[in-house]
Amino acid sequence: MKNTKKEGFTIIEVILVLAIAGLIFLMVFIALPALQRWQRDTQRGQDLSRALTAVQSYQNKNRAKLPAAFDNGFINSYLKTGSDTFADPDGTDYTFVEGSIDGSATWEANQHKIYVTRNATCNGEFPVASSGASKVALQMKMEGGGISCTNN
Numbered sequence: 001m002k003n004t005k006k007e008g009f010t011i012i013e014v015i016l017v018l019a020i021a022g023l024i025f026l027m028v029f030i031a032l033p034a035l036q037r038w039q040r041d042t043q044r045g046q047d048l049s050r051a052l053t054a055v056q057s058y059q060n061k062n063r064a065k066l067p068a069a070f071d072n073g074f075i076n077s078y079l080k081t082g083s084d085t086f087a088d089p090d091g092t093d094y095t096f097v098e099g100s101i102d103g104s105a106t107w108e109a110n111q112h113k114i115y116v117t118r119n120a121t122c123n124g125e126f127p128v129a130s131s132g133a134s135k136v137a138l139q140m141k142m143e144g145g146g147i148s149c150t151n152n
Contacts, residue, residue: 034144040089041142047086047094048140051114052150054078055136059152064134070096070116088112099139101129115139122149 058067058078067074075096079086087093092112099115120127120137125147127137137151 037144041144041148043089044140044142045148047088048114048138048148048150050086051079051094051096052136052138052152055138056152059134066118066134066136070114099127099137101127111141113140121151125149127151 054074055066055078058074059065075086075094085093094112094114096114096116099117099120101117101120115138117127117137117139119130119133119135121130121135122128122137122139125139126149127139130151135152137149139147139149141147
């Protein structure tokens with residue numbers, strides 16, 4: 001009798017390989033947005049540190065005083081030197097708004113706002129009162145959750 005064994009894959013083997021490939025694609029599509037969100041939040045944190053450095057530069061030139069207003073004049077003089085931009089990773093320019101120690105700010109992700117709280121330092125995510133007129137806390141809502149706070 002002749003051996004009539006056919007070569008090739010069974011339907012079960014093909015389905016198993018397709019199921020595994022589908023799971024790999026699913027994991028990539030779930031992980032990729034989280035990775036991109038983390039990268040954008042990292043950039044926002046760096047931008048917040050850059051804003052604090054600009055405040056400190058202003059203070060060095062103005063006898064430790066804080067800017068009277070964090071307006072376009074301050075942004076253009078200290079944050080947008082040369083061809084630099086000061087914008088969120090999505091391309092929208094940041095704006096500075098006055099913050100408060102009582103935490104009454106409404107926090108929404110992607111609002112492109114940096115909250116400035118004078119006479120304050122950071123205690124975790126939120127500002128607390130601090131002595132000294134030259135103290136400032138800067139805060140920003142992160143897309144992935146949480147609030148980043150930095151102070152001088």
